[in-house]
Amino acid sequence: MELCVALAMIAMIGCRSAHPRGGSTAAVGPEPVVVTALSTDEADKHPHIYISRQVVKPGFYTWSDGMTLTDAIHSAGGFTKFATVNHVKVIRRDNSVAGIYNCHAILSHRAQDPVLLPGDRIFVVGKESYFDSMDIFGL
Numbered sequence: 001m002e003l004c005v006a007l008a009m010i011a012m013i014g015c016r017s018a019h020p021r022g023g024s025t026a027a028v029g030p031e032p033v034v035v036t037a038l039s040t041d042e043a044d045k046h047p048h049i050y051i052s053r054q055v056v057k058p059g060f061y062t063w064s065d066g067m068t069l070t071d072a073i074h075s076a077g078g079f080t081k082f083a084t085v086n087h088v089k090v091i092r093r094d095n096s097v098a099g100i101y102n103c104h105a106i107l108s109h110r111a112q113d114p115v116l117l118p119g120d121r122i123f124v125v126g127k128e129s130y131f132d133s134m135d136i137f138g139l
Contacts (some may be wrong), residue, residue, distance in 0.1 A: 075092030
């Protein structure tokens with residue numbers, strides 16, 4: 001599997017090892033994923049978002065105009081049973097915090113569903129995960 005991502009995203013999530021065809025590999029399943037870096041111009045032609053931690057299928061997803069937080073989470077297969085759905089953090093491309101959202105309130109129409117921007121990163125923390133309780137990404 002080959003995945004093309006912006007250099008800024010590779011720097012943000014890190015890469016585990018070099019790949020002989022160029023790019024880097026990351027252990028995300030039984031098969032290695034080849035990560036190919038894109039320039040900023042190339043990345044802007046293929047806008048994406050990144051969803052991590054407590055969703056069924058974490059990873060990169062194609063961004064589309066008008067995409068909301070719940071659209072993105074749905075694309076990632078929804079929350080895992082360990083997800084803390086009242087504390088979902090969205091980080092912008094410039095590393096500013098767009099907000100921390102309560103998806104229970106959004107789904108029950110008590111809060112507005114935020115519109116995402118290209119390059120946004122979504123972090124869904126878990127209720128009882130050792131790694132989620134550690135602030136390993138400083139987020």
